[in-house]
Amino acid sequence: MKEAFHGSDVEKIEELYGIPAEEIISFAANVSPLGVSEKYLQGITEKLRSVERYPDREYTALRKALGRYCKAEPRHMIVGGGSSELIGAVIKHKKTPKALIIAPAYAEYERNVNIAGGEADYYYLKSEDGFEFDIDDICGALSPEYDILIVCNPVNPTSTAVASKDIERLLDKCDELGIVCAVDETYIDFADEAYDVSPLTKKHPCLFVIRSMSKFFCAPGLRLGFGITSNESLLREIGENKDPWSVSSLSNEAAILMLSDEAYIKKVKKYMSEERDRICKKLDELKNTGISYIRPKANFVLVRLPGHGPSSHELFERAVRERMMIRDCADFRGLDETYIRFCFMMREDNDRLLSLIKEAYT
Numbered sequence: 001m002k003e004a005f006h007g008s009d010v011e012k013i014e015e016l017y018g019i020p021a022e023e024i025i026s027f028a029a030n031v032s033p034l035g036v037s038e039k040y041l042q043g044i045t046e047k048l049r050s051v052e053r054y055p056d057r058e059y060t061a062l063r064k065a066l067g068r069y070c071k072a073e074p075r076h077m078i079v080g081g082g083s084s085e086l087i088g089a090v091i092k093h094k095k096t097p098k099a100l101i102i103a104p105a106y107a108e109y110e111r112n113v114n115i116a117g118g119e120a121d122y123y124y125l126k127s128e129d130g131f132e133f134d135i136d137d138i139c140g141a142l143s144p145e146y147d148i149l150i151v152c153n154p155v156n157p158t159s160t161a162v163a164s165k166d167i168e169r170l171l172d173k174c175d176e177l178g179i180v181c182a183v184d185e186t187y188i189d190f191a192d193e194a195y196d197v198s199p200l201t202k203k204h205p206c207l208f209v210i211r212s213m214s215k216f217f218c219a220p221g222l223r224l225g226f227g228i229t230s231n232e233s234l235l236r237e238i239g240e241n242k243d244p245w246s247v248s249s250l251s252n253e254a255a256i257l258m259l260s261d262e263a264y265i266k267k268v269k270k271y272m273s274e275e276r277d278r279i280c281k282k283l284d285e286l287k288n289t290g291i292s293y294i295r296p297k298a299n300f301v302l303v304r305l306p307g308h309g310p311s312s313h314e315l316f317e318r319a320v321r322e323r324m325m326i327r328d329c330a331d332f333r334g335l336d337e338t339y340i341r342f343c344f345m346m347r348e349d350n351d352r353l354l355s356l357i358k359e360a361y362t
């Protein structure tokens with residue numbers, strides 16, 4: 001049986017394959033393997049009683065901490081229940097939105113456009129260009145009929161990214177045409193600073209940046225994301241479309257602790273950048289098997305399987321039997337059963353997965 005799995009569906013794997021969820025290493029959820037910050041673990045017990053009060057409706061202290069972390073103005077920020085809530089809120093801020101989505105893309109964008117009764121068109125990054133952005137070509141695909149352009153940067157699932165200096169032409173065009181440009185930066189903390197477009201929010205009112213604490217801070221259960229824009233009316237409309245207290249008092253306190261742990265932030269950045277380089281070298285060594293990959297900018301890599309040997313689904317099943325869950329990318333628009341994606345976990349686990357892949361194609 002073929003099923004599409006989200007990277008966090010380990011319980012579904014348990015049900016279908018009979019493998020206990022806690023034994024499965026998820027190479028599909030794109031969450032850092034390094035665990036939560038020590039500062040959070042030490043400080044949170046003092047904050048347990050915070051649930052006795054409603055959170056500050058304006059989340060002033062949290063926005064200040066987030067603003068310091070990502071060098072944005074707290075007054076330009078809005079917090080929500082994961083980047084998921086903000087993705088939904090920005091797409092739904094207009095009734096029946098007409099959206100242009102850069103694909104391959106995270107499926108939630110399309111789902112939210114559908115919920116809003118809107119219509120989605122796709123601009124496909126091309127495999128022959130290594131899924132790199134051709135900004136002039138994307139500008140050519142924009143027209144005043146669109147309400148929103150949705151870009152993931154770095155892109156899930158390709159792990160390619162557009163540099164902030166290159167995206168400016170696109171933002172100029174969106175400003176000119178009155179199109180909201182939503183840039184989902186859920187994976188930006190793993191990438192080089194040059195890819196972060198959030199500093200451009202001050203200059204471009206069309207820009208709405210979406211960020212998350214789920215992946216880099218190893219805290220998907222916190223359900224904390226945030227949005228950044230200098231566009232006051234957009235910020236107000238998004239705020240009106242979401243629940244007033246969607247971030248709990250405890251998540252509020254937890255995030256402030258996590259964001260203050262500079263040593264932890266440095267450690268995760270260093271580990272991921274070293275592991276990314278190491279894994280690329282190992283993948284380069286597999287070239288003679290016909291395996292290729294897109295050079296990753298985030299904490300995961302898109303791998304193209306050779307014509308011979310197992311399909312993406314067959315490889316997924318082989319890996320699951322070894323208690324490793326990878327992402328079969330066959331259900332992504334613009335990809336097929338020759339693509340898989342996996343994120344970088346602990347070194348010895350990554351090596352185990354790479355050996356399994358090597359064995360499958362030699």
Ligand SMILES: Cc1ncc(COP(=O)(O)O)c(C=O)c1O
Binds near residue numbers: 030106220
């Ligand atoms: C591109 C992208 N955006 C948003 C999300 C949702 O993240 P959050 O946990 O912050 O809601 C994910 C989760 O996989 C993702 O891959």
